Amino acid sequence: MESTQYIAALSALAHDGRLEIYRLLVQAGPAGLTVGEIGDALAMPGATLSFHLSQLKHAGLVAARRDGRRLIQTANFERMNALVAYLTENCCGGQACAPVCEPACAPAASVPRRAQKRARA
Amino acid sequence: MESTQYIAALSALAHDGRLEIYRLLVQAGPAGLTVGEIGDALAMPGATLSFHLSQLKHAGLVAARRDGRRLIQTANFERMNALVAYLTENCCGGQACAPVCEPACAPAASVPRRAQKRARA
DNA sequence: TCCATATTTCTAGAATAATGGAAATAAAGA
DNA sequence: TCTTTATTTCCATTATTCTAGAAATATGGA
Numbered sequence: 207m208e209s210t211q212y213i214a215a216l217s218a219l220a221h222d223g224r225l226e227i228y229r230l231l232v233q234a235g236p237a238g239l240t241v242g243e244i245g246d247a248l249a250m251p252g253a254t255l256s257f258h259l260s261q262l263k264h265a266g267l268v269a270a271r272r273d274g275r276r277l278i279q280t281a282n283f284e285r286m287n288a289l290v291a292y293l294t295e296n297c298c299g300g301q302a303c304a305p306v307c308e309p310a311c312a313p314a315a316s317v318p319r320r321a322q323k324r325a326r327a
Numbered sequence: 328m329e330s331t332q333y334i335a336a337l338s339a340l341a342h343d344g345r346l347e348i349y350r351l352l353v354q355a356g357p358a359g360l361t362v363g364e365i366g367d368a369l370a371m372p373g374a375t376l377s378f379h380l381s382q383l384k385h386a387g388l389v390a391a392r393r394d395g396r397r398l399i400q401t402a403n404f405e406r407m408n409a410l411v412a413y414l415t416e417n418c419c420g421g422q423a424c425a426p427v428c429e430p431a432c433a434p435a436a437s438v439p440r441r442a443q444k445r446a447r448a
Numbered sequence: 449t450c451c452a453t454a455t456t457t458c459t460a461g462a463a464t465a466a467t468g469g470a471a472a473t474a475a476a477g478a
Numbered sequence: 479t480c481t482t483t484a485t486t487t488c489c490a491t492t493a494t495t496c497t498a499g500a501a502a503t504a505t506g507g508a
Contacts, residue, residue: 209343209346210343212346213341213342213343213346216337216340216341216346217341217495219337219341219414220334220337220338220340220341221334221495221496222330222331222334223496225330225333225334225337228414229413229414229416232414232415232416232417232418232419233416233417233418233419233420234419234420235418235419235420235422235424236419240454240455241454241455241456242453242454242455251497251498251499252454252455252456252498253455253456253457253458253497253498253499253500254496254497254498255455256455256456256457257456257457257496257497257498258496259455259456260456260457272504272505274454274505274506275452275453275454275455275504275505275506276453276454276455276505277454277455286414286415290411292350293340293349293350293353293407294353294407295350295353295354296353296354297353297354297356298353298354298355298356298357299354299355299356301356303356338465342465342466344466361484361485362484362485362486363483363484363485372467372468372469373468373484373485373486374467374468374469374470374485374486374487374488375466375467375468376485377485377486377487378466378467378468378486378487379466380485380486381486381487382465393474393475395475395476395484396474396475396476396482396483396484396485397475397483397484397485398484398485449508450507450508451506451507451508452505452506452507452508453504453505453506453507454503454504454505454506455502455503455504455505456501456502456503456504457500457501457502457503458499458500458501458502459498459499459500459501460497461496461497462495462496462497463494463495463496463497464493464494464495464496465492465493465494465495466491466492466493466494467490467491467492467493468489468490468491469488469489469490470487470488470489471486471487471488471489472485472486472487472488473484473485473486473487474483474484474485474486475482475483475484475485476481476482476483476484477480477481477482477483478479478480478481478482
Protein backbone atom coordinates (compact mmCIF):
# COMPACT_ATOMS: atom_id res chain seq x y z
CA MET A 207 0.00 0.00 0.00
CA GLU A 208 1.40 3.35 -1.09
CA SER A 209 1.80 6.46 1.01
CA THR A 210 -0.88 8.20 -1.05
CA GLN A 211 -3.29 5.41 -0.12
CA TYR A 212 -2.84 6.17 3.56
CA ILE A 213 -3.36 9.86 2.90
CA ALA A 214 -6.54 8.99 1.02
CA ALA A 215 -7.77 6.86 3.93
CA LEU A 216 -7.00 9.55 6.49
CA SER A 217 -8.56 12.29 4.34
CA ALA A 218 -11.65 10.16 3.92
CA LEU A 219 -12.00 9.75 7.67
CA ALA A 220 -11.18 13.38 8.42
CA HIS A 221 -14.72 14.59 7.94
CA ASP A 222 -17.51 14.61 10.44
CA GLY A 223 -20.11 12.96 8.24
CA ARG A 224 -17.77 10.39 6.79
CA LEU A 225 -16.36 9.42 10.17
CA GLU A 226 -19.92 8.81 11.37
CA ILE A 227 -20.67 6.71 8.31
CA TYR A 228 -17.51 4.70 8.80
CA ARG A 229 -18.07 4.09 12.50
CA LEU A 230 -21.61 3.01 11.79
CA LEU A 231 -20.28 0.46 9.31
CA VAL A 232 -17.58 -0.73 11.71
CA GLN A 233 -20.30 -1.36 14.27
CA ALA A 234 -22.50 -3.08 11.73
CA GLY A 235 -19.68 -5.52 10.99
CA PRO A 236 -19.64 -7.80 7.93
CA ALA A 237 -23.44 -7.66 7.63
CA GLY A 238 -23.21 -4.02 6.56
CA LEU A 239 -25.93 -1.42 5.96
CA THR A 240 -27.73 -0.14 2.86
CA VAL A 241 -27.26 3.41 1.62
CA GLY A 242 -30.82 4.18 2.65
CA GLU A 243 -30.29 2.88 6.18
CA ILE A 244 -27.21 5.03 6.58
CA GLY A 245 -29.05 8.06 5.20
CA ASP A 246 -31.88 7.54 7.66
CA ALA A 247 -29.56 6.98 10.59
CA LEU A 248 -27.61 10.16 9.91
CA ALA A 249 -30.35 12.30 8.32
CA MET A 250 -28.13 13.03 5.33
CA PRO A 251 -29.41 13.93 1.84
CA GLY A 252 -28.85 11.22 -0.76
CA ALA A 253 -26.50 13.19 -2.96
CA THR A 254 -24.34 14.16 -0.01
CA LEU A 255 -24.26 10.61 1.33
CA SER A 256 -23.40 9.21 -2.07
CA PHE A 257 -20.54 11.68 -2.42
CA HIS A 258 -19.12 10.72 0.96
CA LEU A 259 -19.52 7.00 0.38
CA SER A 260 -17.63 7.33 -2.87
CA GLN A 261 -14.80 9.04 -1.02
CA LEU A 262 -14.69 6.20 1.50
CA LYS A 263 -14.75 3.63 -1.31
CA HIS A 264 -12.05 5.43 -3.25
CA ALA A 265 -9.92 5.27 -0.11
CA GLY A 266 -10.59 1.55 0.14
CA LEU A 267 -12.21 1.88 3.56
CA VAL A 268 -15.65 0.82 2.42
CA ALA A 269 -16.86 -1.77 -0.07
CA ALA A 270 -20.31 -2.41 -1.50
CA ARG A 271 -22.19 -5.47 -2.70
CA ARG A 272 -25.52 -5.42 -4.44
CA ASP A 273 -28.63 -7.00 -2.97
CA GLY A 274 -31.53 -6.51 -5.38
CA ARG A 275 -31.91 -2.80 -5.83
CA ARG A 276 -30.01 -1.85 -2.72
CA LEU A 277 -26.30 -1.61 -2.25
CA ILE A 278 -24.99 -2.97 1.01
CA GLN A 279 -22.01 -1.09 2.31
CA THR A 280 -19.40 -2.66 4.57
CA ALA A 281 -16.24 -1.44 6.30
CA ASN A 282 -12.95 -2.82 5.04
CA PHE A 283 -11.21 -3.91 8.21
CA GLU A 284 -7.97 -4.89 6.52
CA ARG A 285 -7.47 -1.36 5.31
CA MET A 286 -8.02 -0.04 8.80
CA ASN A 287 -5.45 -2.45 10.21
CA ALA A 288 -2.94 -1.47 7.54
CA LEU A 289 -3.44 2.19 8.37
CA VAL A 290 -2.83 1.68 12.09
CA ALA A 291 0.27 -0.37 11.33
CA TYR A 292 1.59 2.37 9.03
CA LEU A 293 1.09 5.12 11.58
CA THR A 294 3.01 3.21 14.22
CA GLU A 295 5.65 1.69 11.95
CA ASN A 296 9.06 1.39 13.58
CA CYS A 297 7.64 3.08 16.66
CA CYS A 298 10.28 4.43 19.07
CA GLY A 299 13.00 3.28 16.70
CA GLY A 300 11.96 -0.34 17.11
CA GLN A 301 12.85 -0.51 20.79
CA ALA A 302 10.53 -2.15 23.31
CA CYS A 303 8.15 0.74 23.75
CA ALA A 304 5.05 -0.87 25.21
CA PRO A 305 4.57 1.61 28.06
CA VAL A 306 4.76 4.50 25.59
CA CYS A 307 2.57 3.44 22.75
CA GLU A 308 0.50 0.44 23.86
CA PRO A 309 -1.90 -0.67 22.56
CA ALA A 310 -1.90 0.94 19.12
CA CYS A 311 1.56 -0.14 18.03
CA ALA A 312 1.76 -3.38 19.96
CA PRO A 313 0.69 -5.49 16.96
CA ALA A 314 3.41 -3.91 14.82
CA ALA A 315 6.14 -4.18 17.43
CA SER A 316 8.52 -7.09 17.01
CA VAL A 317 8.70 -7.58 20.76
CA PRO A 318 7.58 -10.83 22.41
CA ARG A 319 4.30 -10.47 24.28
CA ARG A 320 5.92 -11.48 27.58
CA ALA A 321 8.50 -8.71 27.31
CA GLN A 322 5.74 -6.20 26.60
CA LYS A 323 3.80 -7.25 29.71
CA ARG A 324 6.91 -6.87 31.82
CA ALA A 325 7.69 -3.45 30.37
CA ARG A 326 4.12 -2.26 30.92
CA ALA A 327 4.19 -2.95 34.68
CA MET B 328 -12.21 13.32 23.91
CA GLU B 329 -14.83 14.90 21.65
CA SER B 330 -15.73 13.86 18.14
CA THR B 331 -14.25 17.12 16.81
CA GLN B 332 -10.94 16.17 18.40
CA TYR B 333 -10.81 12.98 16.39
CA ILE B 334 -11.64 14.90 13.23
CA ALA B 335 -8.84 17.32 14.07
CA ALA B 336 -6.41 14.43 14.55
CA LEU B 337 -7.43 12.74 11.31
CA SER B 338 -7.33 16.02 9.35
CA ALA B 339 -3.90 16.73 10.75
CA LEU B 340 -2.61 13.35 9.59
CA ALA B 341 -4.38 13.55 6.23
CA HIS B 342 -1.61 15.52 4.57
CA ASP B 343 1.52 14.20 2.96
CA GLY B 344 3.94 16.51 4.73
CA ARG B 345 2.30 16.22 8.13
CA LEU B 346 2.06 12.44 7.95
CA GLU B 347 5.80 12.33 7.27
CA ILE B 348 6.47 14.66 10.17
CA TYR B 349 4.32 12.57 12.46
CA ARG B 350 5.85 9.26 11.44
CA LEU B 351 9.32 10.72 11.91
CA LEU B 352 8.34 11.69 15.45
CA VAL B 353 6.77 8.30 16.17
CA GLN B 354 10.02 6.70 15.12
CA ALA B 355 12.06 9.15 17.19
CA GLY B 356 10.06 8.14 20.27
CA PRO B 357 10.08 10.14 23.51
CA ALA B 358 13.47 11.69 22.69
CA GLY B 359 11.86 13.70 19.89
CA LEU B 360 13.41 15.94 17.23
CA THR B 361 13.96 19.69 16.90
CA VAL B 362 12.12 21.76 14.30
CA GLY B 363 15.38 22.23 12.43
CA GLU B 364 16.09 18.50 12.35
CA ILE B 365 12.65 17.81 10.92
CA GLY B 366 13.07 20.57 8.36
CA ASP B 367 16.41 19.15 7.26
CA ALA B 368 15.07 15.60 7.10
CA LEU B 369 12.11 16.58 4.96
CA ALA B 370 13.61 19.57 3.07
CA MET B 371 10.66 21.73 4.06
CA PRO B 372 10.75 25.55 4.32
CA GLY B 373 10.54 26.87 7.88
CA ALA B 374 7.24 28.68 7.49
CA THR B 375 5.60 25.63 5.97
CA LEU B 376 6.97 23.30 8.62
CA SER B 377 5.88 25.61 11.40
CA PHE B 378 2.38 25.77 9.95
CA HIS B 379 2.12 21.99 9.79
CA LEU B 380 3.56 21.47 13.26
CA SER B 381 0.99 23.88 14.65
CA GLN B 382 -1.75 21.81 13.01
CA LEU B 383 -0.38 18.65 14.59
CA LYS B 384 -0.11 20.37 17.98
CA HIS B 385 -3.59 21.79 17.70
CA ALA B 386 -4.82 18.24 17.09
CA GLY B 387 -2.95 17.07 20.18
CA LEU B 388 -0.82 14.65 18.18
CA VAL B 389 2.45 16.45 18.82
CA ALA B 390 3.82 18.27 21.85
CA ALA B 391 6.89 20.47 22.24
CA ARG B 392 9.33 21.19 25.04
CA ARG B 393 11.99 23.84 24.96
CA ASP B 394 15.68 23.04 25.12
CA GLY B 395 17.67 26.27 25.03
CA ARG B 396 16.69 27.99 21.81
CA ARG B 397 15.35 24.90 20.13
CA LEU B 398 11.97 23.33 20.52
CA ILE B 399 11.94 19.56 20.75
CA GLN B 400 8.87 18.02 19.17
CA THR B 401 7.47 14.66 20.28
CA ALA B 402 4.57 12.48 19.20
CA ASN B 403 1.70 12.10 21.65
CA PHE B 404 1.14 8.35 21.76
CA GLU B 405 -1.90 8.52 24.02
CA ARG B 406 -3.76 10.53 21.44
CA MET B 407 -2.90 7.99 18.75
CA ASN B 408 -4.20 5.17 20.92
CA ALA B 409 -7.42 7.05 21.66
CA LEU B 410 -7.93 7.61 17.95
CA VAL B 411 -7.52 3.94 17.08
CA ALA B 412 -9.89 2.96 19.89
CA TYR B 413 -12.47 5.46 18.64
CA LEU B 414 -12.34 4.20 15.07
CA THR B 415 -12.91 0.63 16.16
CA GLU B 416 -15.36 1.33 18.99
CA ASN B 417 -18.03 -1.32 19.40
CA CYS B 418 -16.58 -3.09 16.36
CA CYS B 419 -18.94 -5.66 14.81
CA GLY B 420 -21.60 -4.77 17.37
CA GLY B 421 -19.39 -5.99 20.19
CA GLN B 422 -19.37 -9.63 19.05
CA ALA B 423 -16.17 -11.65 19.00
CA CYS B 424 -14.80 -10.33 15.72
CA ALA B 425 -11.12 -11.19 15.87
CA PRO B 426 -10.90 -12.76 12.40
CA VAL B 427 -12.51 -9.68 10.90
CA CYS B 428 -10.74 -6.78 12.47
CA GLU B 429 -7.65 -8.09 14.28
CA PRO B 430 -5.35 -6.52 15.27
CA ALA B 431 -6.60 -2.92 15.20
CA CYS B 432 -9.67 -3.42 17.32
CA ALA B 433 -8.42 -6.25 19.51
CA PRO B 434 -7.36 -3.91 22.33
CA ALA B 435 -10.79 -2.28 22.34
CA ALA B 436 -12.74 -5.54 22.19
CA SER B 437 -14.11 -6.75 25.50
CA VAL B 438 -13.57 -10.36 24.49
CA PRO B 439 -11.17 -12.65 26.39
CA ARG B 440 -8.03 -13.43 24.43
CA ARG B 441 -8.81 -17.16 24.48
CA ALA B 442 -12.18 -16.62 22.78
CA GLN B 443 -10.49 -14.50 20.12
CA LYS B 444 -7.94 -17.20 19.37
CA ARG B 445 -10.70 -19.77 19.01
CA ALA B 446 -12.73 -17.52 16.71
CA ARG B 447 -9.73 -16.83 14.51
CA ALA B 448 -9.06 -20.52 13.76
C1' DT C 449 -43.02 -2.47 -21.25
C1' DC C 450 -44.05 0.68 -17.55
C1' DC C 451 -43.55 2.06 -12.84
C1' DA C 452 -41.65 2.67 -8.24
C1' DT C 453 -37.63 2.55 -5.53
C1' DA C 454 -32.61 3.00 -4.73
C1' DT C 455 -28.63 5.24 -5.73
C1' DT C 456 -25.39 8.00 -8.48
C1' DT C 457 -23.78 11.83 -11.42
C1' DC C 458 -23.88 16.67 -12.63
C1' DT C 459 -23.42 21.28 -11.32
C1' DA C 460 -21.81 25.59 -9.35
C1' DG C 461 -21.43 28.52 -5.57
C1' DA C 462 -19.45 28.74 -0.78
C1' DA C 463 -16.14 27.46 2.47
C1' DT C 464 -11.70 25.84 3.85
C1' DA C 465 -6.79 24.68 3.50
C1' DA C 466 -1.87 24.97 1.58
C1' DT C 467 2.23 27.51 0.22
C1' DG C 468 6.39 30.12 1.16
C1' DG C 469 8.71 34.82 1.29
C1' DA C 470 9.35 38.49 4.44
C1' DA C 471 9.05 40.34 8.86
C1' DA C 472 8.60 39.52 13.81
C1' DT C 473 9.71 37.22 18.14
C1' DA C 474 12.42 34.35 21.51
C1' DA C 475 16.55 32.70 23.74
C1' DA C 476 21.46 32.48 24.63
C1' DG C 477 26.06 34.02 24.43
C1' DA C 478 29.71 37.86 23.68
C1' DT D 479 23.18 45.52 25.00
C1' DC D 480 24.14 43.58 20.46
C1' DT D 481 24.31 39.50 17.60
C1' DT D 482 23.30 35.06 16.07
C1' DT D 483 20.39 31.25 15.71
C1' DA D 484 15.78 29.06 16.04
C1' DT D 485 11.20 29.37 15.23
C1' DT D 486 6.72 31.58 14.46
C1' DT D 487 3.34 34.88 12.55
C1' DC D 488 1.60 37.57 8.74
C1' DC D 489 -0.02 37.79 4.24
C1' DA D 490 -1.84 37.04 -0.40
C1' DT D 491 -2.36 33.75 -3.82
C1' DT D 492 -3.80 29.37 -5.40
C1' DA D 493 -6.00 25.04 -5.01
C1' DT D 494 -9.12 21.78 -3.07
C1' DT D 495 -13.25 20.18 -0.85
C1' DC D 496 -18.20 20.49 0.65
C1' DT D 497 -23.07 20.85 -0.13
C1' DA D 498 -27.44 19.50 -1.90
C1' DG D 499 -31.02 20.22 -5.70
C1' DA D 500 -32.07 18.40 -10.09
C1' DA D 501 -31.47 15.10 -13.52
C1' DA D 502 -29.85 10.57 -14.82
C1' DT D 503 -29.25 5.61 -14.18
C1' DA D 504 -30.07 0.88 -12.38
C1' DT D 505 -32.97 -2.86 -10.61
C1' DG D 506 -36.95 -5.63 -9.86
C1' DG D 507 -41.80 -6.27 -10.01
C1' DA D 508 -46.61 -5.71 -12.19
